[in-house]
Amino acid sequence: MKVSVIGAGNVGATCADVIAQRQIANEIVLLDILEGIAEGKAMDIMQKNSVFGIDSVVKGVTKQYSKTVNSDVVVVTSGIPRKPGMTREELIGINTGIVKSVMENAMTISPNAIFIIVTNPLDTMTLAAFMTSGLSKNKVIGMGGALDSARFKYFLSQQIQKPISDIDAMVIGGHGDTTMLPLMRMASYRGIPITELLNEAEQTEVIDKTMNGGATLTKLLGTSAWYGPGAAIANVVESILYDRKKLIPCSVFLQGEYGEENICIGVPCIIGKEGVEKIVELKLNKSEKEKFDLSAKSIRETNGELRNILT
Numbered sequence: 220m221k222v223s224v225i226g227a228g229n230v231g232a233t234c235a236d237v238i239a240q241r242q243i244a245n246e247i248v249l250l251d252i253l254e255g256i257a258e259g260k261a262m263d264i265m266q267k268n269s270v271f272g273i274d275s276v277v278k279g280v281t282k283q284y285s286k287t288v289n290s291d292v293v294v295v296t297s298g299i300p301r302k303p304g305m306t307r308e309e310l311i312g313i314n315t316g317i318v319k320s321v322m323e324n325a326m327t328i329s330p331n332a333i334f335i336i337v338t339n340p341l342d343t344m345t346l347a348a349f350m351t352s353g354l355s356k357n358k359v360i361g362m363g364g365a366l367d368s369a370r371f372k373y374f375l376s377q378q379i380q381k382p383i384s385d386i387d388a389m390v391i392g393g394h395g396d397t398t399m400l401p402l403m404r405m406a407s408y409r410g411i412p413i414t415e416l417l418n419e420a421e422q423t424e425v426i427d428k429t430m431n432g433g434a435t436l437t438k439l440l441g442t443s444a445w446y447g448p449g450a451a452i453a454n455v456v457e458s459i460l461y462d463r464k465k466l467i468p469c470s471v472f473l474q475g476e477y478g479e480e481n482i483c484i485g486v487p488c489i490i491g492k493e494g495v496e497k498i499v500e501l502k503l504n505k506s507e508k509e510k511f512d513l514s515a516k517s518i519r520e521t522n523g524e525l526r527n528i529l530t
């Protein structure tokens with residue numbers, strides 16, 4: 220099983236490290252355009268593997284796409300992260316060209332690969348990868364909701380003072396500060412609805428913290444997060460490589476599902492060896508559907524900018 224990670228920055232290197240440490244793939248190739256960075260990080264991870272007796276092989280290369288040949292999964296983490304005070308959407312100008320060129324280089328050499336897009340603005344970059352590659356829609360997966368759901372569960376566990384592993388919760392919609400939709404009505408603590416455990420004000424507080432999860436970390440770190448993102452990507456990779464068919468919210472191209480068309484947005488997906496194997500249509504109530512529609516509207520505005528950049 221071979222995974223290539225294009226962009227050996229904070230998120231790409233962490234993702235490679237988690238995949239190696241959990242032995243999800245036996246070969247991981249890290250690629251970057253900056254001389255030496257991928258080689259150095261791969262060597263460092265291999266020396267860590269040596270400490271723990273892990274046999275997954277991590278290789279680092281500079282621009283050498285030939286080394287990514289026949290990857291089963293390609294993760295696109297190349298691109299600029301935001302700085303404190305910025306929105307993810309502000310990255311569209313610089314990151315569109317990067318995602319387009321990475322897709323062109325990577326897909327010819329790994330014709331059967333499933334692509335996981337991570338670069339921000341996530342939903343629009345996933346659409347860019349889908350449009351510019353011509354790949355079938357099941358093979359282009361945007362990773363956003365997996366991370367947002369992990370944050371939602373974390374903030375819920377903090378609020379109700381219970382272990383994270385006892386909490387089930389999901390975020391759908393866009394991967395943006397104002398576009399994500401934490402599904403509080405469906406969140407539960409071991410089957411007990413969270414809405415029975417938290418009052419309205421507490422629920423609102425958790426939702427706000429979740430939606431601002433990325434911005435909060437960016438303010439604290441001076442650049443955006445990487446441990447949560449790296450792990451969330453590895454979870455998607457694992458579901459593909461081992462055909463686990465996990466239900467993970469991912470940004471995927473919709474053609475009528477949730478009443479939307481020609482847009483990539485976060486919805487619950489069954490993720491297996493074919494990539495997106497099924498989109499699960501939740502029965503949203505009126506208020507949830509209104510929020511989902513607003514999220515889609517906002518993503519469409521950013522997609523308008525994308526179309527201007529690409530033409």
Ligand SMILES: NC(=O)C1=CN([C@@H]2O[C@H](COP(=O)(O)OP(=O)(O)OC[C@H]3O[C@@H](n4cnc5c(N)ncnc54)[C@H](O)[C@@H]3O)[C@@H](O)[C@H]2O)C=CC1
Nearest residue numbers: 226227228229230251252297298299300337338339362448
């Ligand atoms: N979808 C999500 O949940 C998340 C998305 N992100 C996004 O992921 C991206 C990467 O974030 P970080 O790793 O923190 O940034 P970083 O700056 O640490 O690393 C980015 C790497 O991409 C490389 N790169 C740039 N152009 C490239 C190209 N054409 N080919 C190959 N490599 C190239 C850079 O040299 C750099 O090493 C950002 O756009 C960020 O906003 C970050 C966290 C979560």
Ligand SMILES: O=C([O-])CC(=O)C(=O)O
Nearest residue numbers: 301307433434437443444
């Ligand atoms: O906040 C950012 O810009 C990076 C990201 O997408 C996240 O951590 O959720």
